Amino acid sequence: MKLNIPYSDRAILLIFSLILLQLSATKAYAIAYCAIREPVSIIQEFFPTYTSFQTVEGVVDESVRHEIVKVLPESHFQEFGIHSLYVVYQGEAHIGFVQARTEKGLFGLDEIIWILGVDMTLTEFKYQKNRSGAISQSMMHRLTTMLAGADLMEVTNVLKTEPDLNHRDRAIVGSAVKALFIASALWPGVQDS
Numbered sequence: 001m002k003l004n005i006p007y008s009d010r011a012i013l014l015i016f017s018l019i020l021l022q023l024s025a026t027k028a029y030a031i032a033y034c035a036i037r038e039p040v041s042i043i044q045e046f047f048p049t050y051t052s053f054q055t056v057e058g059v060v061d062e063s064v065r066h067e068i069v070k071v072l073p074e075s076h077f078q079e080f081g082i083h084s085l086y087v088v089y090q091g092e093a094h095i096g097f098v099q100a101r102t103e104k105g106l107f108g109l110d111e112i113i114w115i116l117g118v119d120m121t122l123t124e125f126k127y128q129k130n131r132s133g134a135i136s137q138s139m140m141h142r143l144t145t146m147l148a149g150a151d152l153m154e155v156t157n158v159l160k161t162e163p164d165l166n167h168r169d170r171a172i173v174g175s176a177v178k179a180l181f182i183a184s185a186l187w188p189g190v191q192d193s
Contacts, residue, residue, distance in 0.1 A: 036084070036086065037128065042098060042128075043088055045126075046123070047090075047095055054089070056087060058187060059082050060186065067185070068178060072159075074174075075174075084100070085098075085186070096117055098113060099116065103171055105130070108131035109131065110129060112127055113128050114175075114176065116179075119151075120151065120183055121151045122149065122150050122176055122180070124144055125143075125144065132171075147173070152177065158173050
């Protein structure tokens with residue numbers, strides 16, 4: 001006896017197609033692309049006397065990923081992909097760098113913009129997109145003060161030596177470590193060029 005279900009073949013094909021689409025989309029978006037949506041406005045905000053900037057892109061390879069995981073074992077292997085570094089100039093001289101990091105937040109991905117000095121130390125940070133809830137000005141000020149002028153080694157030590165860091169503080173400081181590590185690994189001589 002043959003069942004008379006006219007749409008069963010179409011339904012199976014549709015479900016199969018949706019599953020394939022979902023699987024391919026997850027793979028396509030698995031590796032992060034960290035960039036700033038409006039680099040000119042961010043650069044103007046933090047470097048009001050700038051005259052130009054250059055965008056340098058780099059890809060984090062497997063060896064760099066393994067080095068980052070040694071420093072931050074909770075990092076996800078595929079969160080490192082293509083990264084952009086914005087080299088900011090005043091005339092012919094470098095006056096700083098800007099880099100964005102995408103981090104896992106409470107309710108989605110948070111995007112943090114890191115402002116670096118010419119010596120690749122941290123100056124400031126700003127949220128480009130924050131899905132983890134409101135962050136108080138006092139917390140931003142406290143973390144900016146804690147991280148200002150710090151290089152990669154100093155920021156890494158903050159994670160080890162500061163017992164009062166809450167989960168969100170640790171995520172921000174971890175993002176700073178990743179930003180500095182990626183900048184030094186992908187663009188080691190960019191401040192000299």
